[in-house]
Amino acid sequence: MAKEYDVKDLGLADTGRERIQWAAQEMPVLRQIKERFERTKPLAGLKVAACLHVTTETAHLVQTLKAGGAEVRLCASNPLSTQDDVAASLVQHEGIPVFALKGEDKETYYRHLEAVLGEGVQFTLDDGCDLVTLLHQERRELLPSILGGTEETTTGVIRLRAMAAEGVLQYPVIAVNDAHTKHLFDNRYGTGQSTIDAILRATNVLLAGKIIVVAGYGWCGRGVASRARGMGAHVVVTEVDAVKALEAVMDGFPVMPMLEAAQIGDIFITVTGNIGVLRQEHFARMKDGAILCNAGHFNVEIDIPALEGAAREKRWGRPFIEQYQVEGGRSLNLLAEGRLVNLGAAEGHPSAVMDMSFANQALSVEYMLGRNGQLKAGVYPVPEVLDREIARLKLAAMGLQIDTLTPEQERYLASWQAGT
Template sequence: MKTAAPISERLDDVEAKRDSGRQKIDWALEHMPIVSNLAEEFEAEKPFLDQTIGMALHVEAKTAALVETLANGGAEVAITGCNPLSTHDDVSVALDAHPNITSYAEHGIDDEEYYEAIDAVIDHEPTITVDDGGDLVFRIHEEYPELIDNIVGGSEETTTGVHRLRAMDEDGALEYPMFNVNDTPMKHLFDNVHGTGESALANIAMTTNLSWAGKTVVVAGYGYCGKGVAKKAAGQGANVVVTEIDPRRALEAHMEGYDVMSMDEAASEGEVFVTTTGNRDVLTADHFEAMQDGVVLANAGHFDIEINIEQLEELAVSTQEVREGVQEYELVDGTRVNVLAEGRLVNLASPVSLGHPIEVMDQSFGIQAVCARELVEHGDDYDAGLHEVPDALDREVAEIKLDAEGIDLDELTDVQREYMNSWRHGT
């Protein structure tokens, strides 16, 4: 079954890459109190003995902290990337040096190599899966259904992946339990808002060396990711336009002070476009033809489907890389449309990308870690299908973070607790 080899067997200068990756991971761990706290617990208690964890994630330093935490907790871990451009090869090599970890993740691979690496992870016969985008889960269901009976469960962290899993669950096609990490409060209130908002804008700015001040920025979608991008762009002096399909989210954006309009109208208004929908064909030929000269297009959704690159290529009379990570498409009327990171996830796939801030990912990976522990300890309590993360796990991660920050909370008195839990108290 396995066709891909571990990354350490494919690259040159492995020792130098290992040292570089180790340095990045150690720096991340210094700023990840949640994962570090759980790492101590897992190393002492070894909850993942006899478990094999298959992972398809963005393989960079913060991710590596989670991976090593699970491995040091007794798991055998096999990991590959969930996006061809988001892997940091030196981090992947450093992970592969761990005795309990095999990493197949490599930057810049093509689609065939991407799925060969996923197949190689599956060849380890995982009992738990941890996914970004759902490709690992769907590959198991479609190509390796004989392995499903031995899988305790898994978790999915992205909006796109949860959309796919929800549709799969509604069709009765999801055959083992999956935790919806994306929609738990510790994920969407922080990772989606602050993580996506800060990292998408930072990577666009670093890739282009352009300012936000005074720019008209069109944000497609006003979910938690879109809210973060809009909020952070406005905070840096941009004029923000929001496009939406949901009337309540559109009204929310309007009442928070943003201009709200259809993409057909916004296409001629924007100077920078950031897609955050998780859906396909958000920007298409009609929009490209209406855009201003020099416009910048970036995708902050998981897959490279939100900007229809094929239609843009058909419209273009010429194309060239005008800056590392920036592909310029010149249309017949001379308009130049600039696409960042090939339309892939801009906060991880552009050449300068470092992903979300470390402190933000500490929270999300803390949720991933306690979900894996929950599956080992109480997996029999969950039927096949998509499940919300138990609130107690979400609160546990928040409490670890607050304790690390030295922040104290008030506690309810017995009288207050009785009042809140009783229906007998009135005026």
């Protein structure tokens, strides 16, 4: 290949292409955007560095950006999330430089981040803010040429807002995660289904009758709790936010501190975006055979060094399961190295929800490019007009119609004179 890349095996390319084509059936919104991009070329010549989970769905986003005229380089946003056949297909069949290997070590991960930056970049697509952080810490000479960026996930948006609050963020970034057609669907339905899917693939345990502890009741936690209850599990929620805890109670879930939940849980799922959610004091109280997994972006929610320190022995129970033998002869089972379990032990979100998430990405790139120089450094929401257009396209693709306001209703909503 003329272009540089680092993938596992180009011999996997044909299998990857077949899986990418299968995902296309569930991504009609992005397909419509791609068709328009092919005609109008709104991204002509734009140099894009993308740090995303390298999956079949991401392949369609990258193809869409390329159709719009962009030059895209792609690396993985998580060491365990890469689908190697998809990475090979993008290189072999699309000519896109991809730097991603499932199971890559930390050194390789950061080398791949450097590789997508190349000798210059104009736009970043990030999932977790690692690319943006690298640019601001080690590659600042590239910052003047960057027009903007997008961020896919909650954790990344939190980091970006912290950068903006400190006045260090040097270019505008759209928080794709916060679009209604992203977080209300991707975070809730996508994370909910894919997390349960990953636990079942990794363990083959029966969820019915199990006590599942969900740490965090944001949109992702809501989705996980709902799907776990649907499988017949008894779900307990832990929270640090009083409002979210109250929501969980009103939704019918018991709420308690993690120290209390640790004694009764069979399966623990962290989905908070914070550090040290499961710690040594919790491990010391857990049942023999407890299963621990994380559905947050970074592998910091479960204190793995503390688990390692408490272990008298460690072995692989089966693929994606590390069994830690701890005090009292108990066994604690960690899934996917404590990384994003839905991508580490399964395939991530269903294509149908990623269709909307990546439609937000594609349209946000077009929107920012059309306003080059008008947006100051900072974190911006997805424009409501784009959010609503994506919802409209999704409904149309599903063959559904909705009502429209009558002129009288529009006048009523725009007035203030009418009373009781």
